[in-house]
Amino acid sequence: MTPPDITPTQQIRLGEIAHARSGDKGNHANIAVLAYTDEGYAILRRVLTAERVAQYFASLQPSKVERYEVPNVRGLNFVLYDVLDGGASRSLRSDSQGKALAVALLQMPLTLPADGDLQRCRRSAPTDPKGFPPSVPTPWRRENAEENIESQGPV
């Protein structure tokens, strides 16, 4: 007899632990998925496989889906081949350039272990741009620079 699966899980949307952007390359599209935290990235590397993304966008009939890891930005870059109905110039669809694929992918349901990991996967940075600390030094600003470009004239 198979023991019952007693690991508690929780259903989330990909967008709760990652942000994304998509665009076109001819008839192909790319979707960059960026995890908010290292914990979230570790989970996504495991569960957000090329096969999973291909299955999610099955209605677009990709001929191939490739996944590239971009650890320096906690990123997974997906390339979906032949999904744009011919590409920007001849596609008959509204989203001829794949611009909507990122937000569509962020709706993907994911099953996570319910052991508190989710809190460590969520975004911590303030959404409000005014929320950044005002006292951070900006040594690169022109007014702080010691030298100017030689062609700099009176401004």
Added chain:
Amino acid sequence: MRRVRIGNGCGFWGDNLDAPVRLVRDGQLDYLTLEYLAELTMSILAIQKQKNPNLGYATDFLDVLRSLMPLLRQQTQLKIVTNAGGMNPLGCARAAWDLLRHHQLDNWRIAVVQGDDLMPRLDALLEEGHLLHHLDTGEPLTAVRDRVVSANVYLGAKPIVEALKQGARLVITGRVADASLTVGPAAYEFGWGFGAADFDRLASATVAGHLIECGAQVTGGLWIHADEQTRLEEVGYPIAEIAEDGTFIITKPAGSGGIVNEETVAEQLLYEVADPRAYYTPDVVVDFTSVQLEDQGNDVVTIRGASGVTATDTYKVSIAYRDGYMAAGTLVIVGPQAVSKAQLSGRILLERLRQAGWTYQRSYVEVLGAGDVVPGVWPQGYEPPEVVLRVAVHDPRREAVERFTREFAPLVTSGFAGTTGYTTGRPPVREVLSFWPALIAKSAVTPQVELLP
């Protein structure tokens, strides 16, 4: 360490016309770049030039230049690098020269970068064995040769450096790799070469150029967390401030709307990228996984550590060929069962055309509001009170597509109750110019720099 401040005021032809003025006014720039050429813009410009040999460039640039005149008089350090030349860089430069002279700025030297246009010698190149195979399908260009409208190489930063060395204040190019518009000024200012010792610095400037080439997309545009607080109505356009060692910051003018943070930069870093370890440009091949982002707050992100390897011995070629006609029209369907009524209306429209003797090579019915934009991924079961029906067709025969555009209005009286929204009249018919990407040996192409006056 010396730094050069490069701002991009235009991400594509059709971008905000006021952005360059605000960027120059508030950005304390050394260079303004203006990027006008999407994949198929060249073919549209090629057709314009066929009709009028004086046209074929991004005429928006002249409006921008005119609006910049008072600032150009004050900011005597500022130089402009733009690919507005399109299919006719010389024509663009002559028009810009007239404008500058008219505003008593006749001390400006203009450089024209050409050599990207393969059209005049396309047959000779094919005969010499440059078959311009389609990058995806492998087919030789001869398959569509008689329909080719334009064929342009993506040149690199070298001719831009040469133009600046010759004292140009305004550099007008045809097709150039977008990032090279930024790499050129940086390489010129810091005296970088294009050899192995410079690969990492070229890579870094290429990342900078890639990040700013789409304008506001790195300063809050398309950012997933943008909201009312982000003030996109006065979004600032991006500035890359590059140091002599290649390290750079991305920022935007103080006080402008939008936002620059690690998220906006990371999203744009991978925009339209395939393999992030090998981002190809004519100048260098960049490893995007090598760069480190550091959010300094206050709309400043530092980017370090870019690495690059030698560029390939080929240029990418962007070819466009005539591929029939298309049109897309819309109607609004309101009320119970709006989704199924819209789907049925689309079928009725195409059936009426079939009965009249018109069938199409390709046709597509979308119900906007019902999840059709990315079909199959949204949860089912939601019944919207209203939807937009959109029907599109593509066919080699212009008259067939013309006839299609006349079939929308009848549904307002002979369709379902709640059919409305026929406000924009017949949809326009447009010629389809399909895209044919290819490669060509660098040895077959000679970039040229010409100075005006």
